[in-house]
Amino acid sequence: MTDTPDSSSDPHAPKAQNVNLLRKFLNGTEIDTRLLGMFGALALIWLGFHFYGLIFKGFGAMLTPRNLWNLSVQTSSIGIMATGMVLVIVTRNIDLSVGALVGVTGMTMGILQAEIFPQYIGLGHPMMWVITAICGIALGTLIGSFHGWLIAYRDIPAFIVTLGGLLVWRGTAFLANNGKTISPLDDTFKLLGGGPYGTIGATGSWIVGLLACAVVIFMLYNGRRKRSVHGFAKRPMWGELTVGGLSCGMIIGAVLLVNAYPWPKGIVKQYAAANDITVPEGGLFISHGFAIPVLILLTVGILMTILVNRTRFGRNVFAIGGNPEAAALAGINVKWMTLKIFALMGALAGLAGVVASARLNSATNALGLLDELYVIAAAVIGGTSLAGGVGTIYGAILGALVMQSLQSGMVLIGFDTSIQQIVVGSVLVFAVYLDNLYRKNAK
Amino acid sequence: MTNERTGTPLVEMRDISISFGGIRAVDGVSLDLYPGEVVGLLGHNGAGKSTLIKCLSGAYQADSGKFYVDGQPATINSPRDSRDLNIETIYQTLALADNLDAASNLFLGREITTPLGFLDDGQMEAETRKIIARLNPNFKKFKEPVSALSGGQRQSVAIARAVYFNARILIMDEPTAALGVHETEMVASLIKELKNQGLGIFLISHDTREMMDLCDRVAVMKNGQLIGNERVEDVTEDDILSMIIMGKNPKAAA
Numbered sequence: 162m163t164d165t166p167d168s169s170s171d172p173h174a175p176k177a178q179n180v181n182l183l184r185k186f187l188n189g190t191e192i193d194t195r196l197l198g199m200f201g202a203l204a205l206i207w208l209g210f211h212f213y214g215l216i217f218k219g220f221g222a223m224l225t226p227r228n229l230w231n232l233s234v235q236t237s238s239i240g241i242m243a244t245g246m247v248l249v250i251v252t253r254n255i256d257l258s259v260g261a262l263v264g265v266t267g268m269t270m271g272i273l274q275a276e277i278f279p280q281y282i283g284l285g286h287p288m289m290w291v292i293t294a295i296c297g298i299a300l301g302t303l304i305g306s307f308h309g310w311l312i313a314y315r316d317i318p319a320f321i322v323t324l325g326g327l328l329v330w331r332g333t334a335f336l337a338n339n340g341k342t343i344s345p346l347d348d349t350f351k352l353l354g355g356g357p358y359g360t361i362g363a364t365g366s367w368i369v370g371l372l373a374c375a376v377v378i379f380m381l382y383n384g385r386r387k388r389s390v391h392g393f394a395k396r397p398m399w400g401e402l403t404v405g406g407l408s409c410g411m412i413i414g415a416v417l418l419v420n421a422y423p424w425p426k427g428i429v430k431q432y433a434a435a436n437d438i439t440v441p442e443g444g445l446f447i448s449h450g451f452a453i454p455v456l457i458l459l460t461v462g463i464l465m466t467i468l469v470n471r472t473r474f475g476r477n478v479f480a481i482g483g484n485p486e487a488a489a490l491a492g493i494n495v496k497w498m499t500l501k502i503f504a505l506m507g508a509l510a511g512l513a514g515v516v517a518s519a520r521l522n523s524a525t526n527a528l529g530l531l532d533e534l535y536v537i538a539a540a541v542i543g544g545t546s547l548a549g550g551v552g553t554i555y556g557a558i559l560g561a562l563v564m565q566s567l568q569s570g571m572v573l574i575g576f577d578t579s580i581q582q583i584v585v586g587s588v589l590v591f592a593v594y595l596d597n598l599y600r601k602n603a604k
Numbered sequence: 605m606t607n608e609r610t611g612t613p614l615v616e617m618r619d620i621s622i623s624f625g626g627i628r629a630v631d632g633v634s635l636d637l638y639p640g641e642v643v644g645l646l647g648h649n650g651a652g653k654s655t656l657i658k659c660l661s662g663a664y665q666a667d668s669g670k671f672y673v674d675g676q677p678a679t680i681n682s683p684r685d686s687r688d689l690n691i692e693t694i695y696q697t698l699a700l701a702d703n704l705d706a707a708s709n710l711f712l713g714r715e716i717t718t719p720l721g722f723l724d725d726g727q728m729e730a731e732t733r734k735i736i737a738r739l740n741p742n743f744k745k746f747k748e749p750v751s752a753l754s755g756g757q758r759q760s761v762a763i764a765r766a767v768y769f770n771a772r773i774l775i776m777d778e779p780t781a782a783l784g785v786h787e788t789e790m791v792a793s794l795i796k797e798l799k800n801q802g803l804g805i806f807l808i809s810h811d812t813r814e815m816m817d818l819c820d821r822v823a824v825m826k827n828g829q830l831i832g833n834e835r836v837e838d839v840t841e842d843d844i845l846s847m848i849i850m851g852k853n854p855k856a857a858a
């Protein structure tokens with residue numbers, strides 16, 4: 162064998178050099194192309210809707226702090242569930258019941274905080290929100306465990322169990338309060354859904370942002386140190402700096418963005434009156450900052466990423482997805498794992514129920530309707546393979562953001578619900594097709 | 605010979621039977637294994653070799669029969685039970701999770717963790733590099749999922765997994781089927797080395813010559829039954845072939 166020719170002797174040198182540069186960038190930073198593709202899709206959607214608005218309506222509403230802030234809040238409950246759906250799909254299962262679980266847990270929490278708990282601890286008790294949320298999450302966990310038990314220990318396919326669950330729990334949510342809506346909810350509970358008061362303000366957001374940057378830098382440093390210990394190949398220094406710079410840049414950009422969105426005048430007036438502040442002539446600029454549900458999503462995302470990448474549980478989940486027989490032969494209790502995965506999915510659906518009902522400040526039996534489809538779509542668009550064994554948490558959260566961006570972009574430019582459905586459906590199918598192409602090329 | 609079969613056997617399988625929907629895949633087989641001994645299992649396709657050793661490895665539960673390890677009765681209801689008895693198995697199908705890398709497969713179900721309980725991937729990869737270097741020095745793809753490996757490389761991972769955990773009893777179901785000449789030789793010398801360390805090895809292979817070379821004893825199965833169980837120095841290759849094909853033991857007849 163002779164040496165493979167390098168790019169200098171290549172007749173298509175300029176093009177090859179570009180390709181090499183990109184390859185070198187990707188290798189050096191270890192950014193995978195799928196992540197890049199997701200950011201590309203997101204940028205495309207955001208710019209597309211913005212300029213569509215700008216050109217045809219005279220106003221681009223997509224890329225405003227207000228809209229992007231709303232987008233972050235709207236993404237929360239789907240994003241929370243999508244992280245759990247990754248594990249479900251990775252192990253070659255599916256959960257069609259998550260939307261109905263949001264409904265039934267939301268409804269139950271509504272009844273608990275409006276009718277049951279006040280009898281014992283009084284309306285507006287400061288602990289009301291915690292107790293209610295814990296009950297909701299516990300109920301989700303319980304139902305998820307039951308589904309998991311039917312699937313793992315009674316060998317009923319997940320598709321059937323959770324399809325049944327979808328109907329059963331949606332029906333239960335209706336019966337629970339005879340179809341009546343419960344509103345308003347507890348004042349503190351409500352903050353979990355966002356809204357002007359359900360935010361951490363400018364200072365809080367800076368603290369969160371800078372903390373996040375510190376964590377990113379620490380993780381890069383620690384990763385490098387670990388590779389040194391074992392003498393493995395390290396990223397080139399410029400690669401580390403690029404990754405660190407990009408990540409911190411995005412975090413700080415997000416902080417600037419959420420801080421650029423002020424409270425509406427009415428809220429400011431109300432707040433000023435309540436706190437004896439005089440509003441100056443030009444009005445008072447009070448930033449929203451990060452919304453609490455977004456922080457919940459980020460926390461869930463981080464914890465789930467640790468669970469998936471750094472624990473035995475996560476490793477075993479992927480082993481089961483890659484080869485269930487091999488996992489069983491390696492001594493992994495596949496049934497028990499399956500039950501736990503569905504329990505976790507149920508818990509996350511309960512948490513999403515908290516966020517969704519708090520955001521609406523009401524519990525209705527239609528809460529979370531069709532969420533299962535958005536959640537599955539988010540996971541799949543985020544690179545989770547329905548064949549099992551492949552998927553990432555960050556991908557699923559980005560997938561949720563992509564889905565929500567599409568949805569909200571279409572609302573902004575005034576598309577009907579029917580057209581929205583057509584577009585979302587087509588995009589899902591197209592995304593999976595693109596994913597297939599990507600996988601084939603990657604091989 | 606060094607391997608006088610004295611003392612208690614490492615493993616003894618007594619009268620093992622298992623059926624799949626009416627087919628008696630293993631039919632009353634009794635077989636033992638002594639420390640430092642390599643016992644070869646031969647037989648035509650579908651003879652029941654893999655099924656027999658899967659009963660020992662906990663992958664299947666025998667319908668009837670008993671296991672003794674070091675002379676003590678042992679219950680083997682799951683792969684975990686078998687591992688706890690220091691029995692390691694290389695399955696014919698390799699039993700690898702294709703989406704995971706070599707280190708994750710090697711430590712599957714027995715991951716190394718840090719004091720805080722998190723996976724220690726660095727340590728696992730370092731250990732994997734060490735053990736695989738002994739089997740296949742050309743192996744380089746430590747970061748890729750094993751689906752990206754060649755058949756022989758995958759087999760190296762499966763062998764490394766069985767050898768790594770200091771087994772006392774090793775089951776190897778056609779471990780060299782996909783290996784090149786050089787790699788096969790390395791596995792053969794590994795088997796000899798392990799045997800000298802006092803391990804007992806069940807080896808399954810269709811290569812009669814290789815078996816004559818590596819094994820102390822050969823056991824031949826046909827249609828789920830044990831046809832013969834002879835020391836290699838007492839039989840010829842033709843004897844073995846006739847047992848495999850005719851299902852008769854010329855020794856027993858003689």
Ligand SMILES: Nc1ncnc2c1ncn2[C@@H]1O[C@H](COP(=O)(O)OP(=O)(O)OP(=O)(O)O)[C@@H](O)[C@H]1O
Nearest residue numbers: 624627629647648649650651652653654655656696
């Ligand atoms: N899980 C199973 N379900 C049903 N039948 C099975 C199962 N496993 C094995 N069998 C049957 O048991 C018999 C023995 O199979 P086994 O795999 O033990 O053969 P083998 O001797 O290992 O053959 P080979 O040399 O081809 O590997 C075959 O008839 C096979 O069809």
Ligand SMILES: [Mg+2]
Nearest residue numbers: 653654655696
């Ligand atoms: Mg076999």
